[in-house]
Amino acid sequence: xxxxxxxxxxxxxxxxxxxxxxxxxxxxxxxxxxxxxxxxxxxxxxxxxxxxxxxxxxxxxxxxxxxxxxxxxxxxxxxxxxxxxxxxxxxxxxxxxxxxxxxxxxxxxxxxxxxxxxxxxxxxxxxxxxxxxxxxxxxxxxxxxxxxxxxxxxxxxxxxxxxxxxxxxxxxxxxxxxxxxxxxxxxxxxxxxxxxxxxxxxxxxxxxxxxxxxxxxxxxxxxxxx
Amino acid sequence: xxxxxxxxxxxxxxxxxxxxxxxxxxxxxxxxxxxxxxxxxxxxxxxxxxxxxxxxxxxxxxxxxxxxxxxxxxxxxxxxxxxxxxxxxxxxxxxxxxxxxxxxxxxxxxxxxxxxxxxxxxxxxxxxxxxxxxxxxxxxxxxxxxxxxxxxxxxxxxxxxxxxxxxxxxxxxxxxxxxxxxxxxxxxxxxxxxxxxxxxxxxxxxxxxxxxxxxxxxxxxxxxxxxxxxxxxxxxx
Amino acid sequence: xxxxxxxxxxxxxxxxxxxxxxxxxxxxxxxxxxxxxxxxxxxxxxxxxxxxxxxxxxxxxxxxxxxxxxxxxxxxxxxxxxxxxxxxxxxxxxxxxxxxxxxxxxxxxxxxxxxxxxxxxxxxxxxxxxxxxxxxxxxxxxxxxxxxxxxxxxxxxxxxxxxxxxxxxxxxxxxxxxxxxxxxxxxxxxxxxxxxxxxxxxxxxxxxxxxxxxxxxxxxxxxxxxxxxxxxxxxxxxxxxxxxxxxx
Numbered sequence: 001x002x003x004x005x006x007x008x009x010x011x012x013x014x015x016x017x018x019x020x021x022x023x024x025x026x027x028x029x030x031x032x033x034x035x036x037x038x039x040x041x042x043x044x045x046x047x048x049x050x051x052x053x054x055x056x057x058x059x060x061x062x063x064x065x066x067x068x069x070x071x072x073x074x075x076x077x078x079x080x081x082x083x084x085x086x087x088x089x090x091x092x093x094x095x096x097x098x099x100x101x102x103x104x105x106x107x108x109x110x111x112x113x114x115x116x117x118x119x120x121x122x123x124x125x126x127x128x129x130x131x132x133x134x135x136x137x138x139x140x141x142x143x144x145x146x147x148x149x150x151x152x153x154x155x156x157x158x159x160x161x162x163x164x165x166x167x168x169x170x171x172x173x174x175x176x177x178x179x180x181x182x183x184x185x186x187x188x189x190x191x192x193x194x195x196x197x198x199x200x201x202x203x204x205x206x207x208x209x210x211x212x213x214x215x216x217x218x219x220x221x222x223x224x225x226x
Numbered sequence: 227x228x229x230x231x232x233x234x235x236x237x238x239x240x241x242x243x244x245x246x247x248x249x250x251x252x253x254x255x256x257x258x259x260x261x262x263x264x265x266x267x268x269x270x271x272x273x274x275x276x277x278x279x280x281x282x283x284x285x286x287x288x289x290x291x292x293x294x295x296x297x298x299x300x301x302x303x304x305x306x307x308x309x310x311x312x313x314x315x316x317x318x319x320x321x322x323x324x325x326x327x328x329x330x331x332x333x334x335x336x337x338x339x340x341x342x343x344x345x346x347x348x349x350x351x352x353x354x355x356x357x358x359x360x361x362x363x364x365x366x367x368x369x370x371x372x373x374x375x376x377x378x379x380x381x382x383x384x385x386x387x388x389x390x391x392x393x394x395x396x397x398x399x400x401x402x403x404x405x406x407x408x409x410x411x412x413x414x415x416x417x418x419x420x421x422x423x424x425x426x427x428x429x430x431x432x433x434x435x436x437x438x439x440x441x442x443x444x445x446x447x448x449x450x451x452x453x454x455x456x457x458x459x460x461x462x463x
Numbered sequence: 464x465x466x467x468x469x470x471x472x473x474x475x476x477x478x479x480x481x482x483x484x485x486x487x488x489x490x491x492x493x494x495x496x497x498x499x500x501x502x503x504x505x506x507x508x509x510x511x512x513x514x515x516x517x518x519x520x521x522x523x524x525x526x527x528x529x530x531x532x533x534x535x536x537x538x539x540x541x542x543x544x545x546x547x548x549x550x551x552x553x554x555x556x557x558x559x560x561x562x563x564x565x566x567x568x569x570x571x572x573x574x575x576x577x578x579x580x581x582x583x584x585x586x587x588x589x590x591x592x593x594x595x596x597x598x599x600x601x602x603x604x605x606x607x608x609x610x611x612x613x614x615x616x617x618x619x620x621x622x623x624x625x626x627x628x629x630x631x632x633x634x635x636x637x638x639x640x641x642x643x644x645x646x647x648x649x650x651x652x653x654x655x656x657x658x659x660x661x662x663x664x665x666x667x668x669x670x671x672x673x674x675x676x677x678x679x680x681x682x683x684x685x686x687x688x689x690x691x692x693x694x695x696x697x698x699x700x701x702x703x704x705x706x707x708x709x710x711x
Contacts, residue, residue: 065384069390074419157460211286
């Protein structure tokens with residue numbers, strides 16, 4: 001079996017296209033929403049009354065401990081049960097898949113990010129809360145001006161790391177037939193059984209995108225956290 | 227309520243089959259991952275440059291290319307070279323290598339977290355490297371790495387759902403089958419599915435928590451949750 | 464303070480404590496560690512939950528009020544209304560590290576008292592002048608020495624124009640050579656203003672200079688109360704003698 005370099009090079013274009021149009025879009029949109037949701041969960045876990053907080057914590061645990069593919073299929077099934085495809089006839093199937101994908105990815109990873117935020121919030125000394133109380137700052141202001149900016153500094157590298165993890169999970173979109181990069185690779189390779197070339201290219205694109213980002217996060221971590 | 231009961235009884239043999247596949251992938255994957263993680267982790271702190279660089283390259287390779295891509299290599303590419311592994315083995319090896327690479331970062335981090343004076347005292351006692359690691363460093367690092375490995379274990383259990391992509395009939399598969407049955411429907415099928423995954427993950431995690439407690443009691447210390455959360459995020463990135 | 468009690472779990476720190484501080488009076492609390500003196504400041508600042516009794520500020524209950532025979536917890540809004548009149552300086556400074564010196568000082572005046580930023584900043588400049596750190600107005604706390612940070616913390620507390628100022632071992636976390644500047648600033652505050660002050664300190668000379676009255680605490684009770692000259696030179700109680708001998 002020869003490695004068909006020419007075929008591999010031909011595959012780079014379409015794969016990069018799928019990468020930019022789907023993988024990257026889902027990752028960026030998913031990370032931003034997940035970072036916001038995660039913060040809301042983390043603050044909620046400190047501010048809500050105990051019974052609601054316990055329910056929230058449990059729900060987050062369940063989401064965190066159950067698989068993404070199952071959640072993706074679940075989201076599509078819900079969408080179908082509400083007759084979604086017929087309600088939005090103008091939106092094409094792929095876009096709907098991507099939107100559902102972003103929703104599921106962001107909720108799923110928000111549960112991990114919430115844990116990171118929580119750790120960041122817990123790492124802030126009691127003195128900061130006490131100083132804020134001594135100045136009678138309103139609770140919202142304490143969060144916005146004192147706690148969140150400090151927690152964010154300690155949490156940022158972790159958030160970045162979860163975003164990278166999310167990025168590498170995007171091929172799960174295959175299960176709901178969203179044409180992201182690996183799906184595209186499989187389709188291209190399947191025609192002539194030239195899987196070696198396409199998956200090598202797909203793997204290299206992943207590596208080229210995630211490795212430098214991960215190294216950057218590690219540097220950031222050293223700078224911000226210690 | 228009776229619907230739920232009926233559905234679960236009707237499908238229980240299939241669900242059980244699915245759970246068994248999920249458990250086999252989790253268990254097999256965890257064993258491979260542990261071996262890979264410990265080997266690569268030890269290489270990363272070994273005195274030989276070749277081993278250190280080698281393990282770094284392997285780890286970054288498996289961390290950087292997605293699990294699904296690795297799995298597809300095993301499933302679609304290897305047969306082209308005459309290596310035709312059954313789907314289950316592809317799953318176990320794929321999960322094991324990927325999570326093993328993540329785990330090696332936790333192992334390496336924990337070995338490095340053991341105080342420097344401990345290394346210095348082994349030198350003072352003229353211990354060899356392997357003896358120092360075996361008798362002094364590893365026992366201390368073990369307690370530190372368990373919480374991180376526990377987090378990864380839960381991720382590995384969830385990761386077994388990739389089985390779907392290589393045609394295995396795991397829990398996710400049977401949940402989808404149930405969902406399509408109009409007698410069962412969406413909410414019951416997925417309710418049962420999420421619950422079963424949650425229980426499997428919780429079971430694995432609680433088992434490791436016991437080990438963790440024992441190790442911590444022996445060392446008289448508990449690793450901080452903040453550090454663990456951060457280390458896990460770093461390992462999987 | 465009336466019948467004040469504080470328990471941490473089963474551990475009773477204060478029990479049935481009563482004392483009053485007059486308006487404009489400066490009172491020093493002394494005593495061995497664990498005697499409950501810091502807890503009193505923290506109760507006044509509402510940093511600890513009052514386990515029993517009542518605290519009144521100028522006649523108004525702070526956290527709990529008497530309604531007939533019942534002891535009722537006051538709503539947060541009411542607590543905040545009274546608490547605004549109290550300021551505190553902490554042992555560990557507790558400046559907000561994500562804000563500049565100026566932002567630290569104007570944060571509460573702007574967001575609690577509703578002053579405009581310009582107004583608050585002008586006042587911050589005056590206060591920084593007063594503590595001798597005008598040139599540090601846009602510095603970050605992390606670039607300041609401990610003594611400088613503590614002086615900023617004093618300015619931050621004063622910016623709220625408190626009627627009562629609580630000083631909790633404000634020099635204990637400082638290197639010895641930095642203590643003087645901080646105490647000098649506080650001496651000046653004592654000279655120039657009529658803010659009521661409650662201070663916990665181990666700087667006996669300073670306590671003698673600024674305070675009108677000294678309370679000696681032991682095991683959650685006031686065991687001796689006197690003017691500073693009397694307390695430091697001629698204490699009556701045996702425990703006080705031991706304590707002063709040990710720290711001087």
